[in-house]
Amino acid sequence: MGFFKDQVQTKEPVPGFTSYVMSTSVKDVITFAGSFVGGTVFSPAGNQKIASLTAAMLDKGTKSKDKYVISDMLESAGAELSFSSTRHHVQFAGHCLKNDLETVIKLLGEQLQTPAFPGKELKILKTRLIGNLERTKEDTKKQALIGFLRNLYPENHPNHRLTTDKAIDQILGTGMKDISTFHQKIYGPGNLNFAIVGDVISDKVNDLIYEVFHGWDEKNIKLETNGLNAFPVEKKEEQIHIPDKTSADMYLGQSVGIDRDHEDYYPLMMAIYILGGNFSARLMQNVRDKQGLTYGIGSSIGGVSFGNDGYWSTWGTFAPDLLDAGKEATMEQVSDWYNNGATLQELENKKTTLTGSFKVGMDSTGGLTAKILSNAEKNRSVEYLDQYPEIIRGITLKQVNNAIKHYIDPKKLTLVIAGTIDKASWT
Amino acid sequence: MAKNRVNGFEFVCSSEGIDEYKMTSNDLTILLMEDHSAPVATFMVTYHVGSRNEATGHTGATHLLEHLMFKGSRNFNKETGTAIWTELQNIGAQINATTWNDRTNYFEVVPSEHLEKAIAIEADRMRFAFLKDEDRQPEMTVVRNEYERGENSPFDVLDKNIWATAYQAHPYHHSTIGWRSDIENVSTKRLQEFYNTYYWPNNATATIIGDFDKEQALVLIKKYFEEHSASDHKVPDMYTEEPKQEGPRRTVVSRAGQAGVVGIGHKTPEGLSEETYAFQLLSKILSEGKTSRFNKSIIDKGLATSIFMYDFPFRDNGMFITYAFLTPNTEHKTVENIILGEYKSIIEDGVSEEELSRAKAQTRATVAFSRDGSYAAASALNEAIAIGKWTFYTTFVDRIENVSTDDIKEIANKYLVSDQSTTGWFVPQKEGVE
Numbered sequence: 001m002g003f004f005k006d007q008v009q010t011k012e013p014v015p016g017f018t019s020y021v022m023s024t025s026v027k028d029v030i031t032f033a034g035s036f037v038g039g040t041v042f043s044p045a046g047n048q049k050i051a052s053l054t055a056a057m058l059d060k061g062t063k064s065k066d067k068y069v070i071s072d073m074l075e076s077a078g079a080e081l082s083f084s085s086t087r088h089h090v091q092f093a094g095h096c097l098k099n100d101l102e103t104v105i106k107l108l109g110e111q112l113q114t115p116a117f118p119g120k121e122l123k124i125l126k127t128r129l130i131g132n133l134e135r136t137k138e139d140t141k142k143q144a145l146i147g148f149l150r151n152l153y154p155e156n157h158p159n160h161r162l163t164t165d166k167a168i169d170q171i172l173g174t175g176m177k178d179i180s181t182f183h184q185k186i187y188g189p190g191n192l193n194f195a196i197v198g199d200v201i202s203d204k205v206n207d208l209i210y211e212v213f214h215g216w217d218e219k220n221i222k223l224e225t226n227g228l229n230a231f232p233v234e235k236k237e238e239q240i241h242i243p244d245k246t247s248a249d250m251y252l253g254q255s256v257g258i259d260r261d262h263e264d265y266y267p268l269m270m271a272i273y274i275l276g277g278n279f280s281a282r283l284m285q286n287v288r289d290k291q292g293l294t295y296g297i298g299s300s301i302g303g304v305s306f307g308n309d310g311y312w313s314t315w316g317t318f319a320p321d322l323l324d325a326g327k328e329a330t331m332e333q334v335s336d337w338y339n340n341g342a343t344l345q346e347l348e349n350k351k352t353t354l355t356g357s358f359k360v361g362m363d364s365t366g367g368l369t370a371k372i373l374s375n376a377e378k379n380r381s382v383e384y385l386d387q388y389p390e391i392i393r394g395i396t397l398k399q400v401n402n403a404i405k406h407y408i409d410p411k412k413l414t415l416v417i418a419g420t421i422d423k424a425s426w427t
Numbered sequence: 428m429a430k431n432r433v434n435g436f437e438f439v440c441s442s443e444g445i446d447e448y449k450m451t452s453n454d455l456t457i458l459l460m461e462d463h464s465a466p467v468a469t470f471m472v473t474y475h476v477g478s479r480n481e482a483t484g485h486t487g488a489t490h491l492l493e494h495l496m497f498k499g500s501r502n503f504n505k506e507t508g509t510a511i512w513t514e515l516q517n518i519g520a521q522i523n524a525t526t527w528n529d530r531t532n533y534f535e536v537v538p539s540e541h542l543e544k545a546i547a548i549e550a551d552r553m554r555f556a557f558l559k560d561e562d563r564q565p566e567m568t569v570v571r572n573e574y575e576r577g578e579n580s581p582f583d584v585l586d587k588n589i590w591a592t593a594y595q596a597h598p599y600h601h602s603t604i605g606w607r608s609d610i611e612n613v614s615t616k617r618l619q620e621f622y623n624t625y626y627w628p629n630n631a632t633a634t635i636i637g638d639f640d641k642e643q644a645l646v647l648i649k650k651y652f653e654e655h656s657a658s659d660h661k662v663p664d665m666y667t668e669e670p671k672q673e674g675p676r677r678t679v680v681s682r683a684g685q686a687g688v689v690g691i692g693h694k695t696p697e698g699l700s701e702e703t704y705a706f707q708l709l710s711k712i713l714s715e716g717k718t719s720r721f722n723k724s725i726i727d728k729g730l731a732t733s734i735f736m737y738d739f740p741f742r743d744n745g746m747f748i749t750y751a752f753l754t755p756n757t758e759h760k761t762v763e764n765i766i767l768g769e770y771k772s773i774i775e776d777g778v779s780e781e782e783l784s785r786a787k788a789q790t791r792a793t794v795a796f797s798r799d800g801s802y803a804a805a806s807a808l809n810e811a812i813a814i815g816k817w818t819f820y821t822t823f824v825d826r827i828e829n830v831s832t833d834d835i836k837e838i839a840n841k842y843l844v845s846d847q848s849t850t851g852w853f854v855p856q857k858e859g860v861e
Contacts, residue, residue, distance in 0.1 A: 025464045029799050059717075071717035076785050078792025097792055124729045131732040131754035134685045140579060198799075243683035246575035280513040292565025295572035319575050322568070349517045356519015359538045363467040363637075364800030 002386025016189030021202040031365035034194035035089040038186035049170040055085040060121035109212035144418035148251035159303035190220030193376035230255035240418035248419025253313035267399035341401035433645040443821035455628035468637030469801040470545040471534040476625035487605015490526040498562040501555035530813035539638040550651035560615040593849035597669040627658035637801030684855030692748035698740030698814035711786035777836035
């Protein structure tokens with residue numbers, strides 16, 4: 001018995017294409033999202049952007065419909081459909097009203113299976129993407145994160161990030177042949193997951209999936225790690241100067257060497273949540289609420305999915321003249337957390353926070369869809385979603401404090417700050 | 428029709444599943460909508476005060492006060508180990524507050540068994556917030572950093588400049604975050620005065636949406652809010668009107684940056700005007716989706732990375748603004764001329780029935796999705812409460828259906844004219860990342 005187990009119907013209407021259908025009492029509205037293995041880590045060596053450009057070209061027309069015909073069909077129904085590429089997956093997502101589901105799923109099928117990839121559209125897309133990337137050069141948060149991850153991971157590790165200029169070069173170097181070859185090689189069922197929630201009937205959805213997707217060549221691409229690990233943990237500092245900025249962004253942390261399936265993952269996640277997971281966690285309570293040094297500061301564990309050795313990061317924003325005080329106050333909290341560990345009260349509070357917020361996340365069809373798909377991508381059964389609160393409740397204080405001591409080394413932190421920084425005063 | 432059996436409330440009206448009640452002892456307005464799709468409920472209190480109620484010297488005060496409202500009240504405070512954030516986050520609630528031109532709202536999305544806690548907290552801080560000077564000092568620098576983060580964005584700065592240029596007398600002149608020197612210098616006493624002027628049940632609307640029982644909810648609202656009386660003063664009106672604009676205006680922001688932005692704004696009528704519905708559809712025709720006019724004439728030509736239309740209905744007059752984020756090497760003037768050319772075409776030739784029909788379908792879906800989840804519904808309802816009539820939200824789709832192509836041509840001719848325009852450019856000075 002369980003909320004998800006009882007309500008989500010799982011089926012494989014087409015080989016390698018698993019559907020997760022959840023009918024709720026919401027009226028008329030349907031949200032769906034799906035993915036299959038084939039993200040940027042599968043891009044040919046030397047050009048990560050081929051994967052993301054391929055996904056971005058899917059809405060530029062198919063062999064039988066140009067992009068305006070597709071858009072007109074969607075927009076006339078008030079429906080939305082989008083495609084994207086993550087590090088590991090090709091993702092698609094959409095929503096529509098109940099009566100338009102057939103039209104939207106048929107368009108989804110056509111766009112995934114028979115894209116036209118018109119040359120003139122690639123040219124426009126590249127111009128726009130490069131424009132967006134140029135604009136991120138003035139984004140203090142994005143530049144700080146890129147710098148932070150480049151200091152932690154070697155090139156070709158899934159958690160590594162390209163410099164903005166390198167990303168632009170790769171976009172410029174992508175041709176239509178690269179895109180069509182990537183599509184032919186990667187796109188197809190095999191490990192495709194499709195979550196759909198709202199005013200739906202399971203049998204109808206599965207019949208529709210069969211009608212639209214049967215006969216699509218199975219690819220069955222496997223997720224495998226490439227054997228690359230993070231750089232050895234060591235103390236590093238980097239400043240990225242961006243002119244005319246009134247607030248700087250700081251990333252502080254280190255790689256932790258484990259992935260989400262490791263037995264220490266949940267204790268370490270909980271430890272980091274106690275440090276900076278929400279407003280009532282230590283960093284916001286002290287660095288913001290008590291000392292007034294920042295509008296926002298938090299801490300999280302990331303980059304741990306699909307076998308990758310992840311990282312712990314703390315992110316905060318500071319006015320340039322409060323940067324030193326902000327850094328010092330943050331380090332005080334990190335040191336206290338490391339030296340003295342979490343308390344039993346904190347652990348119990350955060351357990352109820354996480355189990356309660358899991359429930360609050362079921363508030364919308366979008367929230368439910370995201371939970372179901374994310375779980376499926378990790379090859380977990382639907383029952384795992386029902387077990388999650390018990391997993392959280394089972395974490396012990398000893399596990400949490402052991403995880404801090406084992407995976408964190410406050411003497412070897414990587415610190416990256418981006419903004420308008422007075423270098424003379426940097427300490 | 429008496430829709431409740433709980434004493435102390437007067438049933439006012441009902442629209443699209445939302446019931447309005449008035450608490451007879453203090454004039455608190457209550458909106459209730461049951462939706463049992465998920466075991467979650469949203470509680471929200473909207474105060475009818477925003478940055479339109481501020482003047483020089485205390486711009487940003489509504490927002491700073493909103494921050495101080497989390498610092499503690501009679502029954503929920505750090506001293507007794509019952510701080511608001513801790514109490515609510517420990518049960519997994521999603522909580523926050525927002526301030527805008529016409530309103531301030533505080534909300535909690537909670538597992539439905541914890542609804543009472545949210546009601547108790549909001550009732551307590553409605554009249555018993557501490558608002559101490561020792562809390563304002565550190566919170567001022569927090570809010571100043573929020574301001575500084577906004578100033579990092581060329582778009583945010585351009586938007587502030589366009590509004591400040593278009594509105595000279597009316598308080599929409601300044602943005603909700605306020606001017607930096609006002610954030611730094613407004614006194615705690617001034618914030619307390621603000622609180623004692625506006626934070627009363629007769630100037631507030633309490634909303635509950637989601638998995639709850641109406642009668643039980645009214646019992647809880649009575650339990651916690653009944654101790655508050657209505658204000659013993661009339662909540663003051665904001666009476667400043669913007670003088671008629673008599674010519675086009677321009678503003679330029681130039682500083683380090685990577686890519687240009689063009690914004691063209693035209694003043695619009697107050698949100699509850701019948702003409703608002705035509706504007707809402709026109710913005711979809713111009714900018715929503717690949718078949719929209721700006722997508723074809725600007726995005727598909729590679730001249731901009733994105734287009735964003737700002738057309739929110741406000742309590743007083745608003746702005747219909749098109750923002751274009753330029754691609755490298757695109758001239759501002761080129762895109763400005765295209766935007767104005769599209770406006771001219773609508774002024775002269777109107778829009779097609781097909782365009783209007785598509786915009787209506789997009790609107791119907793948007794409204795349907797605005798009811799997907801208790802928080803989404805509360806958030807949409809909040810903006811309708813802010814402009815002065817919550818049924819604006821529930822009747823929106825029906826009113827949209829009545830808009831004709833003639834209506835759209837008429838508002839274009841009346842409002843999208845040069846004399847009423849304010850054009851802003853962000854011109855980047857390139858220095859680059861070191």
